[in-house]
Amino acid sequence: MSGEPLAAHRRSLLANTFGSVIEIGFGTGLNLPFYPETVTKLTTVDNNPGARAIAARRRQDTPPTFEVESLTLSSESLPMADQTFDCVVSTWTLCSISNVTQALQEIYRVLKPGGHFFFVEHGLSDNRKVQVWQNRLNPIQRVIGDGCNFNRNIRQLVEAQFSHMEIEAFPEPDLPAVMGYFYKGSAIK
Numbered sequence: 056m057s058g059e060p061l062a063a064h065r066r067s068l069l070a071n072t073f074g075s076v077i078e079i080g081f082g083t084g085l086n087l088p089f090y091p092e093t094v095t096k097l098t099t100v101d102n103n104p105g106a107r108a109i110a111a112r113r114r115q116d117t118p119p120t121f122e123v124e125s126l127t128l129s130s131e132s133l134p135m136a137d138q139t140f141d142c143v144v145s146t147w148t149l150c151s152i153s154n155v156t157q158a159l160q161e162i163y164r165v166l167k168p169g170g171h172f173f174f175v176e177h178g179l180s181d182n183r184k185v186q187v188w189q190n191r192l193n194p195i196q197r198v199i200g201d202g203c204n205f206n207r208n209i210r211q212l213v214e215a216q217f218s219h220m221e222i223e224a225f226p227e228p229d230l231p232a233v234m235g236y237f238y239k240g241s242a243i244k
């Protein structure tokens with residue numbers, strides 16, 4: 056997930072982040088180099104401790120200009136108070152969270168009024184033929200992809216929680232169709 060074209064999406068999405076930011080599903084920290092200097096503090100959350108060492112090495116190699124706090128916990132239940140963050144970031148993570156509706160409620164809760172949720176995700180295609188394969192392969196993908204789903208309608212999921220949203224949805228030509236339909240945008244609390 057480190058190569059282009061994903062890096063280009065990371066760069067353009069994260070260019071707009073600012074202030075106190077929480078990133079859910081931080082993984083190995085691939086977004087770290089793309090945060091701008093307008094970020095003052097980054098809190099990272101992932102429920103898998105396995106990637107922490109790689110993320111820590113990445114932080115040492117290219118030290119960010121802001122404070123970073125890393126937590127191993129699920130974004131379905133965040134310990135932070137209501138209205139803590141200016142921005143929440145999720146990149147290719149909503150596909151993998153077991154209770155994604157609960158996670159989106161938590162994202163909304165911890166955002167300050169006027170705060171931004173920035174996301175780029177893969178999900179359900181707008182092409183019926185691709186959808187058939189996404190639904191057919193989903194049970195296998197969940198097993199081999201560590202809980203990842205091909206067929207989540209990210210637009211509907213985010214819309215159910217946020218009333219103000221800008222989103223683009225498009226096929227990413229360099230990827231296989233079942234995992235190459237992207238939803239990218241931001242929602243405002």
Ligand SMILES: C[S@@+](CC[C@H](N)C(=O)[O-])C[C@H]1O[C@@H](n2cnc3c(N)ncnc32)[C@H](O)[C@@H]1O
Pocket residue numbers: 056079080081082083085086100101102103106128129130131145146147148151152153
């Ligand atoms: C496909 S990886 C994406 C990693 C990273 N966001 C990126 O863009 O490279 C999905 C990540 O979501 C994490 N994840 C899955 N369920 C989660 C949950 N309930 N809470 C927090 N992180 C979760 C996984 O451990 C994994 O690191």
